[in-house]
Amino acid sequence: MSRDVxxxxxxxxxFYRGQKAPVVENMSMTIQQGEIxxxxxxxxxxxxxxxxMINRLIEPSSxxxxxxxxxxxxxxxxxxxxxxxxVIQQVGLFPHMSVATNVGLVPKMLGWDRxxxxxxxxxxxxxxGLEPAIYRNRLPRQLSGGQQQRVGVARALAxxxxxxxxxxxxxxxxxxxxxxxxxxxxRLQEQxxxxxxxxxxxxxxxxxxxxxxxxxxxxxxxxxxDTPESLLANPADSTVAQFIGRGARLKQLDLRRVDEITWEDxxxxxxxxxxxxxxxxxxxxxxxxxxxxxxxxxxxxxxxxHDLAADAGTLDGAGQTVxxxxxxxxxxxxxxxxxxxxxxxxxxxxxxxxxxxxxxxxGLMQVIHHTPEQEEPGAEVPGPRAGxxxxxxxxxxxx
Amino acid sequence: MTFLxxxxxxxxxxxxxxxxxxTIVLMSVALATVIGVVIALWxxxxxxxxxxxTATAAAMLTIPSFALLGLLIAPLGxxxxxxxxxxxxxxxxxxxxxxxxxxxEIDPALTEAARGIGMSRIRSLTTVEIPLAWPVILTxxxxxxxxxxxxxxxxxxxxxxxxxxxxxxxxxxLGGVNSLNQxxxxxxxxxxxxxxxxxxxxxxxxLTQAGQRPKLFRPRLASRPALTPSTAVPSPSLGGRE
Numbered sequence: 001m002s003r004d005v006x007x008x009x010x011x012x013x014x015f016y017r018g019q020k021a022p023v024v025e026n027m028s029m030t031i032q033q034g035e036i037x038x039x040x041x042x043x044x045x046x047x048x049x050x051x052x053m054i055n056r057l058i059e060p061s062s063x064x065x066x067x068x069x070x071x072x073x074x075x076x077x078x079x080x081x082x083x084x085x086x087v088i089q090q091v092g093l094f095p096h097m098s099v100a101t102n103v104g105l106v107p108k109m110l111g112w113d114r115x116x117x118x119x120x121x122x123x124x125x126x127x128x129g130l131e132p133a134i135y136r137n138r139l140p141r142q143l144s145g146g147q148q149q150r151v152g153v154a155r156a157l158a159x160x161x162x163x164x165x166x167x168x169x170x171x172x173x174x175x176x177x178x179x180x181x182x183x184x185x186x187r188l189q190e191q192x193x194x195x196x197x198x199x200x201x202x203x204x205x206x207x208x209x210x211x212x213x214x215x216x217x218x219x220x221x222x223x224x225x226d227t228p229e230s231l232l233a234n235p236a237d238s239t240v241a242q243f244i245g246r247g248a249r250l251k252q253l254d255l256r257r258v259d260e261i262t263w264e265d266x267x268x269x270x271x272x273x274x275x276x277x278x279x280x281x282x283x284x285x286x287x288x289x290x291x292x293x294x295x296x297x298x299x300x301x302x303x304x305x306h307d308l309a310a311d312a313g314t315l316d317g318a319g320q321t322v323x324x325x326x327x328x329x330x331x332x333x334x335x336x337x338x339x340x341x342x343x344x345x346x347x348x349x350x351x352x353x354x355x356x357x358x359x360x361x362x363g364l365m366q367v368i369h370h371t372p373e374q375e376e377p378g379a380e381v382p383g384p385r386a387g388x389x390x391x392x393x394x395x396x397x398x399x
Numbered sequence: 400m401t402f403l404x405x406x407x408x409x410x411x412x413x414x415x416x417x418x419x420x421x422t423i424v425l426m427s428v429a430l431a432t433v434i435g436v437v438i439a440l441w442x443x444x445x446x447x448x449x450x451x452x453t454a455t456a457a458a459m460l461t462i463p464s465f466a467l468l469g470l471l472i473a474p475l476g477x478x479x480x481x482x483x484x485x486x487x488x489x490x491x492x493x494x495x496x497x498x499x500x501x502x503x504e505i506d507p508a509l510t511e512a513a514r515g516i517g518m519s520r521i522r523s524l525t526t527v528e529i530p531l532a533w534p535v536i537l538t539x540x541x542x543x544x545x546x547x548x549x550x551x552x553x554x555x556x557x558x559x560x561x562x563x564x565x566x567x568x569x570x571x572x573l574g575g576v577n578s579l580n581q582x583x584x585x586x587x588x589x590x591x592x593x594x595x596x597x598x599x600x601x602x603x604x605x606l607t608q609a610g611q612r613p614k615l616f617r618p619r620l621a622s623r624p625a626l627t628p629s630t631a632v633p634s635p636s637l638g639g640r641e
Contacts, residue, residue, distance in 0.1 A: 055515065057511075057514060058516060078517045078518065078519050079517065080517070081514070081515060081516060081517035082516065082517030083517075086512070088511065088512060088513035088515065090506070090508035090512075091508075091512075091514070092506075092508045092509055092512025092513075093510060093512075094512075094513075094526075094527055094529060094531075095509075095531070096530050102492060105516060105518075106516050108518060109516075109518070109522070113634060156516070178413055194580060255455065
């Protein structure tokens with residue numbers, strides 16, 4: 001077994017007395033160090049039960065769970081839980097304790113001295129974007145829902161646990177806040193590289209957060225365990241497909257970036273230079289458009305032969321407006337830009353806004369239909385490509 | 400002898416009796432608090448045990464005080480002991496019931512969070528659950544205190560301490576010189592004492608209410624959150640803006 005395995009579930013089952021069917025039946029799964037594995041499935045499928053068995057909030061009836069090679073039953077349950085971050089949907093901040101006290105609870109239990117606990121609480125509040133000087137002495141009810149969940153995440157991170165369990169952590173917040181919390185958390189994860197088990201029933205959230213997604217069915221049976229990309233491209237069965245829901249292709253576009261596909265070149269025209277040469281080149285290109293650019297190669301307008309014929313002297317103001325995307329944009333953004341343009345093409349520009357290439361609807365179609373037939377479901381660890389797609393997801397606001 | 404003259408002539412005795420009265424009530428309420436909270440902690444998660452505990456405490460409350468005190472003479476003799484035991488039994492129900500209610504009304508998410516971050520059962524109880532249930536528990540303590548104040552007066556019947564002696568003396572000398580004064584001073588004394596102790600307990604509640612520390616004790620920053628708009632926070636990430 002690879003050294004990088006962080007959590008190893010071996011034939012884990014959970015029975016309750018008086019219930020015939022187990023809640024979780026013979027679940028096996030390995031989770032690599034540093035990845036976010038999302039458990040997604042209908043309510044009552046045992047995903048939360050499975051997660052809670054990892055920190056023994058629920059004791060497994062049979063099977064073994066190893067964290068970093070150590071059987072979780074070897075430790076006292078409370079000691080174990082102090083080493084595993086835990087975030088729940090209801091946040092669960094203690095209302096009679098200040099924000100800083102809440103965050104410092106686990107370090108305090110681990111016997112850190114007061115100064116160190118306080119310093120750590122401040123550090124974590126800063127990390128989750130709450131200015132310590134302002135927020136440390138507040139009570140939880142003086143914070144908004146989103147801020148509360150940030151404190152919840154800070155509390156879970158307090159003792160720097162290698163493993164975190166998150167049970168629908170952003171489920172109770174409004175869509176805008178949720179989106180922001182997700183993005184912030186993914187950015188945090190870039191630095192922290194925790195091993196995370198994340199439970200949700202929202203498939204879109206699973207796609208966004210997951211390095212790998214486990215689609216669970218009844219009794220926590222793994223229907224498919226794969227990267228978001230492969231899951232969308234090749235659902236294992238109709239149930240998974242149903243769960244993915246409509247728009248799988250569109251969701252795929254969210255996961256890939258413009259710089260992952262091949263760009264096309266179009267003729268460039270600098271209007272102040274002789275238009276004749278350009279016209280010739282356009283005529284050779286048979287009906288396609290050319291791009292007028294300024295002296296720095298920044299795209300200006302789309303022009304075609306007709307525009308050139310109408311106004312041979314100057315090209316100022318002729319043609320159609322240009323929509324641009326940056327290489328880091330998702331293909332969904334690129335599609336949006338294409339649809340906004342008459343020509344069905346979006347111009348890729350670099351950071352200085354200079355022309356780098358174009359992407360077209362045709363190109364996009366090819367990408368979608370050439371999604372590589374990826375590994376057998378659940379068999380392989382995500383490749384580096386998945387990692388690249390992740391970073392694209394992290395920073396939509398930065399574009 | 401007027402009422403005031405009576406007060407003046409007996410003020411030393413009256414002060415001692417008032418002190419005794421307060422002491423026996425507070426002792427029995429303290430005892431009942433310890434017993435009630437412990438029983439509540441044992442039973443509040445088990446509906447059947449909870450029902451049995453409250454039913455027993457309620458049954459004790461229905462025993463007439465004269466009867467209970469009289470019955471307790473046999474095992475405990477006269478004086479302090481039977482009074483203390485009887486008062487503790489009466490004080491038990493409000494405290495027990497309120498503790499059970501207070502503990503079971505705590506948001507399950509909080510107890511789950513406490514367990515999830517690795518708090519032991521005892522730590523969760525002492526740092527989270529009991530502090531959160533405290534206002535409700537304290538209400539029970541106040542009800543018990545009020546109730547036992549009156550019952551304690553009956554304790555004089557079995558030779559217990561307190562202002563009950565004045566009342567009983569007045570009642571036995573009915574028609575005598577000071578009988579009215581004695582009965583009056585005993586009754587009014589109990590009422591004044593009850594109100595004073597209740598006020599003190601209410602103050603205690605204000606001072607100990609979880610998460611609502613009075614301004615006096617609150618750090619300066621936390622006391623004026625409204626004046627520091629969070630939008631003004633320069634933050635490296637997107638935080639602090641909701």
